[in-house]
Amino acid sequence: MIRSKMLLVSGIALLLVLGGCSKKTEDEGTETKEATSSAPATPIDMSTVGDVSGKITLNGTAPTLKPINMSAEPYCSKAHPTPVTPQDVVVGSGGALQNVVVYVKDGLGDRTFDVPKDSVQLQQKGCMYEPHVVALMAGQTLQVVNADQTTHNIHPIPKDNREWNKSQPPGASPIEDTFARAEVSIPVKCNVHPWMKSYIAVFKQPYFVVTGADGSFDLKNLPPGTYTIEAWQEKYGTVDQQVTVGAKELKTVNLTFNAAASGD
């Protein structure tokens, strides 16, 4: 009697595990198929291309962010003798906004593009992500490096791509992965060190850039046409502007986020 009851419990357990595993395999299969079915790139006449450049700024006062407390992890604490603040909003002189993804949202039509062979690197250094925001093309390799002498886990939480979560002990070889679908932007977390947050923006086209400390951007080699240029910031969302680029034309687009938009 006891044996039969225990067998029943074990049987239900086994069925649940098998059910869970089979679904995971299906998901992975679909993802691989989408990533590999890319069409040949549409040729672009390089003699007519133009540029769109500009600056991203913040209008208003940036929120005061509380410093990160790394005392739970001695290695991380030692890496930062002075307190570190989160990189949610990094504002430079004149309101220049760093870590903003600027990209062509609309106007490229059905053009297709080659996926770059070189990888984009996301580094874990001093228990922080460097850079805080990375952008790459769908199918392009993301290389995650652990430069720390402590264990991290890398956990992108996408809406349209496959979620994954991998551990990376100190000295482990880089983790390489790709994202099959365009998505702006995928939050990345380290659950071992809950203050570690980063974002990955994925595009189907190569016209994107992440702003540096001066908030400037330059989208080069755009074919003549009318485009919607959009900027995404993790706390303030998106702003956009339409621009028409003629042959060999250099256009300027300045976009401004409103500090009140975050609700802080």
Next chain:
Amino acid sequence: MGMNRALNRFAVLTTGCTFLLLIAGALVTGNDAADSVPDWPLAYHRIIPPLTGGIRFEFAHRAVAGVVATLTLVLAVWIARRERRRWVRNVGWTALGLVVAQALLGALRVLKGDPAVTATSHATLAQLFFVSLICLTVFTGEWWQSHQPVLRDAGSPSLRALALTTSVIIVIQTILGAGYRHGAFGIWPHLVGAGAVTAAVIVVARNARVRFGEVKSLRRSVIFVHAFFGLQIVLGGAAWWAVQAQQRAPQPLPLLVGITVAHVLGAALLLSASVVLTLRCYRLIPARREATEFSGRAKHSTEAAV
């Protein structure tokens, strides 16, 4: 009925360890550490992972879960061997089945993510498993197995039904709470649930007092339901404040983690108190049909004697 004191004490021990497991599980969520160990059943391909950062919470949760699963297995087998009441044996097996299912849900949470579904289910089942052990503790205890007076409930609906309904509403509320905590629902369903629990607790407590105010065991149960309900309302408000205050924090803050963990434990205590009240009602008050049959038989035997 002979009571096995050692078995009852073991049931109490298992229930106590499960309460610790609830704490460990709530700490994992509170510290945002659920995904800090990406593999299962091993952790970082080892039995003991590097105990750093969020891994400490996740590994402690798994370790305590292993202890509780073992204790539950021993308890179920012990009950199966020593217990004469078949239905108690079945409750023992149910508890074992729940802890196995709970371990598998935990594995799914780790391996598949999707916390809105897997973590909400895991958190809900945790409460149900805890309740199953509370039931075993009551069933194997002295009070349940000793002679108790039969109470007649003339009220409608019966106190049994009211107590059972209250327990079911609290279970639904724990699902809504877990769903809010893990992103499956917004706050509104949980607030509506709090209103429903408030109404249910008031109704059941009032009826218990009016109908059976002199019955010590029911009076005590109602006091516990009241106490944990009041505590839970305060903790719920504090948890809401904690969630709002933490929105701009770069990481989970210890005080706020403490409040949300306490709110989860408060739910377990309130549900347990309500279930104990329900069980006591079922033990003391026969169902209407049973009561009618009983009085009918008594009448017949009196007539025959006359």
